[in-house]
Structure formats: structure tokens, C-alpha cells
Amino acid sequence: MSSKIITLRKPLLSNRDPKVEEDSKPGAVTAPAIFTNISRYSLIVVTQAFAGHLGNLELAAVSIVNSVISGFTMGIALGMGSALETLCGQAYGAGQLDMLGVYLQRSWVIVNTTGLILSPLYIFAKPLLMLIGQKQDIADAAGTFAIWTLPQWFAYTMNFPVVKFLQAQQKMMIVAVVAAVALGLHTLFSWVLMFKLKWGLVGAAVAISVVQCSSSAGVYIFLEVRYYRTLILIAGYLKNPEISVDALSICLNISGWTLMLAFGYQAATRFASKTLHALFSSSVSNELGAGHPRTAKFSIAVVVINSFLIGLVLAPLLVIFQQEYPKAFTNSEVVTKFVSNLTPLLAFSVVINSVQPVLTGAATGAGWQALVAYVNIGCYYVFGIPLGLLLAYKFNYGIQGIWLGMISGTVAQTCILLILTYRTNWDKEASVAEDRIRTWGGEPNGEETMNE
Template sequence: MDNSTEERLLLLEDFDREDLKKRVWNESKKLWRIAFPGIIARVTSFGMIVVTQLFMGHISELDLAAFGLQQSILVRFVNGILIGMSSATETLCGQAYGAGHYHMMGVYLQRSWIIDGVTATILLPLFIFTTPILILIGQEENIAIEAGKISLWFIPILYYFVFSLTIQMYLQAQQKNKIVGWFSASSFLLHVLLSWLFVIKLGFGLAGAMSSFIISSWLLVIGEFVYIFGGWCPNTWKGFTKAAFADMLPLIKLSISSGVMICLELWYSSILVVLAGYMKNATIAISAFSICLNINGWEFMVCLGFLGSSCVRISNELGMGNAKAAKFSIKVALGTSIIIGIIFWVLCMVFSREISYMFTSSEEIAESVSRLHVLLAFSMLLNSIYPVLTGVAVGAGVQSMVAYVNLGSYYAIGLPIGILLGYVAHLQVTGLWIGLLSGVVVQTLVLSYLTWKIDWNEQVNKASERLGRFFIETTKGSDESSNLS
């Protein structure tokens, strides 16, 4: 029996001996150690989009509607693909870290850069031909033209996503995401400062808002590169290697299933924004709906912190072969996230109208946002449940199962309900949001049932098989021969 096996057996024995209070306390500490920096990183990263929209709203109503359409449809579409593709990195790095295969984490990171980089390049025409695409699907011409101008500014952001998403998952898996939190918070504060300077003080308008976004985003990525290449990840980063190009097909398959899982979720709300564009007074409808989605999305970023932490905890424990600890971590993560969801539910019910004025000075848009506040509050409450369950799926590597759940709950149930209520029952944006909420309720119930039915001992065996399939033996000689640097 080797030392690593003995260490794992000791950890399993320690877990069984601990009383419940101590177990909850220890798991909560591990959870928050991962979740808090992850929340900071995700909230501030998404916050840069929200801050940009805030400043767009004070440029003109047309810019606000165009940015809302662009961000809610195209950016969410592309971001969904890249987040999904990157979650394969989260699964593999988390399980490799738990199993002690540290050198493989750098290889997985490089493979994800290759796969995501190629994917981003394939998606590039969407940003170049945004205006004709939006006109083709029936959006108002003046909004589509303005969205096309904004779209070209998003091209550098597209490649920023490739690196920022994968690096965050790589660092998070080895519980070094505190540095990501610091970098993200600094980038967010810089973005607020630059946006105020470029838009308000210097009057650069659209160019000023988007330049601020690009500069702040890429400074974040450069800081992460310095951290990784500068020697702060000595066990997991061994330099650029030819091994990153080997065995790509299994990783591509896992990335695609991950991508489909996330995309079906994020595209759902994007389709509803498109439908809002066909309603009477489309500028008001799109603006109000995108504002609500961004408020909901910002709170969702907090919940994604728990998605990330539950993913890391599950994958680490599965990599170590501890099925009991994996199951217990789900309960602690879910309980903690629900408490936070209740707090946001209360805040939204009390301060809904005040929040809308942050995004716009238009009374008509603010009133439209205010009418949705009850539905928005319950969406925030559900946000505290299903992301954790999705994180469980990513940690266990069963993304394809969740993809089918998302397909059925969102597109077979939620979307038809939204269309019927919005257009047939003439409830307009309110009807669309009821449809959105219906799909989320069904998804949450099904994921809860499937999580309860998972055989975690079987998942331990599958994690071991997966890591064995991807494993590359490392020696000093092979490392040196495979390094490109």
C-alpha cells in the first residue's frame, strides 16, 4: 500500500469518527474557502457587464436597448458555450487534484485553451454580422444597427472569456481561487473608475464604455498569467507541453456535453429576450426584460460561487474515493445557498423599484421593471437551489444527464408556457417571465430527484476510470522533452 492510499484511508476514517456538528463546521469552512473568492470573482466579472449597461442607460434609451439585446442574446449565447466547454476543465482538474495527479492539471488547462480558442474563433462571425442576423430574426432595424456597432467591441471580450473562465476553474480546483477574487475585484473597481472617466467626464459615449470594459477585462487575464507562469503554481504548472495536444477527443466529448448543459440553460433566457423584441414598444420591453435578467444574473453569480465550490468539493472527494464526504458536502452547500437565496428574495420584494432606477432614468422602463418584481424575487430564490445541483453534476462528470433535463424543462415546458402567456394571453413580458420561472421550477424538481438517486460509490469508480484514461505518466526526463518553453 503506497503513502497516498494510506493517507486517503486515514481521511475516510477521520470523516466517519467526527460528530455531526464538527462535520458541518469543517465542511462549511472548506465550502466558503472556495465559494467566497468564487462569488467575488463571478459577481465582479458579471458586474462589469452590468456596470457597462448602467452607463449605456445614461447615454440613450437606444444604446440601452441595443446593449441589452446584444448582451442578453449574443454574449449570453457565446458565454454559455464557453462556460460549458470550460466546465470539463473543472471536472478533470478537481478530480485530478483529489487523486494527487497534480501535473495533469496544467495539461488539462492547456487543452482547454486549445478547444475553447478554436470554438471562439468559429463563433467570431456572429460578432461580425450581428446586424443582419438580428434583422433576419425580426428585431427592430434601429436597435439591430446599434447592436451591430456594439458587437464589434465585444470581439476582444470573446477571447478574454477563453482564458478567464478556464484559468478560474484551474485555480479553483486547487483551492487557489483567492487570487482570482482579488484580481476580479480590482478589475471591477478599475472598470467603474474608467467608465465614469470615459463616459461621464470625457463624454466618449459608446466607445468609452466598451474601451473601459476591454481594458479592465484583459488586465485581469494578464494578472492571472503572471501568477501561473511566475511560479505560484509549482505543482500543477510545469510549462507548455506537447502532451496538451494528445488525447483531445475524449476531452472534446466531455467539453461538448458540458457546453450543451450550460448552453441550454443560458440560451433559454436569451430566446425570451428575442421574443420580447416582437412585442409592442420593443425598446421598453427589451430594456425592462434585460434589466431584470441582469439583476437576476448578478444574484445568480453569487449562486454560481456555490456551484463552483460544490463542484470542487464533489470532484475532490470523488478523486479521493470518499463517497460519503461527497454526499455530505451537497447537503451543506445546498443549505447554505438556500439561506442566501431567502435573503435576496426579501431584498427584491422590498427594494424592487429603487433597483430599477440604477439602470435607467426612464419612468416607463422603471415601471415595467417594477411590475416584474414578484417573479424576479422567486427566480432569485430558485437560483439558490439548481446551480448547486448543477455543480454536483459537473463535479461528478454527469453533464449529459443535466443537458437532457434542461432540454425538457426549459424548451418543452417553460418556453411554450412563456409564448402562450406572453402572446396568446397578452400578458406581454410578465407572461414570458412566468414561462421562464415554470421551466426553472421543473428543472429544480427533476435535478433534486436525480441527485437523490445518484449512486455515489459508482461515481467514485467512474472518476477513477476517467482519471486513469487521461493520465500521462510524468518523469523528469519526459517533462523536459515535452516542454515547448
């Protein structure tokens, strides 16, 4: 009698935490993810809002550091550790829980080594900014702020892998609680140190560094966000650089705040019923690792639609209150007017940005980090930034030209990701996920072999 090998796949839930289905309810997973992203981004917003009430120079300095120095370094760190999201998500979906800790430790080594290599950018921020042509007073203030935020940088390199580790396991509630506490403490510390003790920018840096070092959740940053921050640097070369940087940074803060809703969907684990599974980023990787390509495909469509509808709701609110919301960040009437003039473009950006992070999350969950990086570089740095420079300087559109270039890059990237997602063979991606898990030391979906 001949013998042959039969491969049996265990049911998905037999290899998962039995609480997974109980926790996979809309309010239990999507809301914490959205709240976490908004809270973490609000740390930056609060710092810049307080700095804006110190003065235009202080706001420009904080914006330059957060956008250029921190944006660049955190973007690099994210790239170095981005594989963790895919590997942990697919390992969890396949039931290989023992591999999660291994992946986390490897990511820590890589990301923290990257942190040490990039730390001189904070230490020598002042001469670097002057080298690339920033004004003396802005470079002085930014250099002081950058040095005092160095502890925040090392906190990020430790916390970023932990967040991805927990996210892959659908454990967003603890991250949300920590993020809420961090935001409350940061607001209190910033007010006391900056205004009561009159430490100014040093107080702002100390506040955010203390909170980040004591928090188990770091701030977010993505490659396309680093592109947005590069535009802050470009604005520093326009006429009235302080006003231009201040106005653009306020708009980027509002845009980033609304982006957190979309990133919440991107990071959301799963909200489920008998017929619907809406999953993102780690959840797409969960389902691919578990061998459920149709679930992943359907979920992407549902979340894209939901995120787009959120953008359609938020955009009109910005237009309605375009004369009021800038006052939360600055006392300057000139800056307020600049921001108000940019609001129609900002509103359009909100709609586009409600979809783009969701598509990026799907690509990341499927393990397409390299492809997404190439798309981002092409759309943002080859197309968007040059177009913004052309409109701003050649055609004298100023800050509006910079923003138009930014929008153009985002629209191009969104269109490409939509096409790629639509044309993807998700059955094939599930097979690739299995191969990836094997390569990194796990066994996909708890496969077993037996002789017949």
C-alpha cells in the first residue's frame, strides 16, 4: 500500500487566543486604534500650539525640529523596523505566537542601532540648519530645542517596535490607555514648564521628552509624512519665512490630526460580525497569514469607503471654521490670515488623506514595504516636491504652490495604490505570506503533516 503526505490545515481560531473573537467587535478595536493615533499625534500639536503662543519664532523653531529633524529620523527608523508589522501580523494570523517575541527582539536591535547612528542630527541641528540656509535666529532656537528632545528620540526607537508588536496581536486598548495618560501629562507639563516656570522652548522639549520616556507607546511617523515635513523646510526659504513656516505647520497639524482617523482604521485590528470582517494593516497580514485572502480583499474595500466618508464629513467643517481654528495655535493675525487662505486646499487634502493611509496599510500588511517605498519616492520626491517648488518660486504662488505640489504627490500615490490593490491576486498573496512565515522560522496556519 502506497504512502503519501497529506497536509491538514487547522481552523484559524484553534491557533489563536480564544478571546480574539470576543475582542473583535467594532467599538472594542477600531475606536482604541483611532483614539491612540489621535492622542499620539496630539503630543506634537500641543507642543506647537503652546510654542505658537510664545511667539512666531518659537513656533517656527518647533515646527522645523518636529518636521525636519524628527520627521527624517523617525521616518528612517520606521523603514528599518517596518517588516515587524508584516511578520508579527502574519505570524499571529498563522497561530505562531512563539515567533512574536523573536521578531520583536530583532526589531529592537535594528531600530535602536539606527537611533544611535542618527542621534548626531539632534546634537548638531543648529549648524546643519544653517548649512542648508535657514535664518540664524530660527537655527539658534531650533538647535536648542533639538538637543533637549534627544531623549524623545531614544524613547521612540524603543516604543515603536512595542506598538507594532501589540497591534499585531489585536491589543490596542492598553496602548490607547497609555496614549491618553501621556497626552494629559504632556499638556500639563508643557503649561507648567513653558509658562509658569518660563522655561520657554526648553520647557517644551523637556515636557515631551519626559512623557515619551515614561510611555510605552511612541509617536507615529511614515515615509509619506516625512515628505510633508520636508515642505516645512522649503517654506523656510520663502519671503517672510517665519510666517510661511508657521502657517504651513498649522495646516499640517490639522491635516495630521484628521489623518489619525484614517491611520486608526489602518491600524485597527478587526471589527467583525457574521458576514463582515473589516481589517487593516496588521489585520490584513493576520488574514493573509491565516489563509483568508477573500476576507482581506473585502475588508480593504469596506475600510476605504468608511475612511472616505469620514473625510467628506471633516472637510466642510474646516471651511466653515476657517477663521477660528488657527487662533488655537497663534496670536498673530497675519498667520491666521495665511492659514485661512490655505483652508480650501487643506480641506481637499483631508479628503484625499482619508483614503491614502488605508491603502498604505493594506500594502504594508501584505508585505509590500519596498514597493510602497518606491511609489512614495516617485510620487512625493520626484513629482510632488519639484512641482511645489516650481509653483512656489517660478510662478510665484508661494505657500499655496507648495501645498498644491504636496496634494499632487498624494493624489498620484493614492491612484497608484488603488490600481495596485484592485489588480492584486490576493490568493497569491496568501501563499506568499505562508512562504514568508516559513522563511522567518514559523509554520503557517499551524500546518501539520501525517502519513496515510
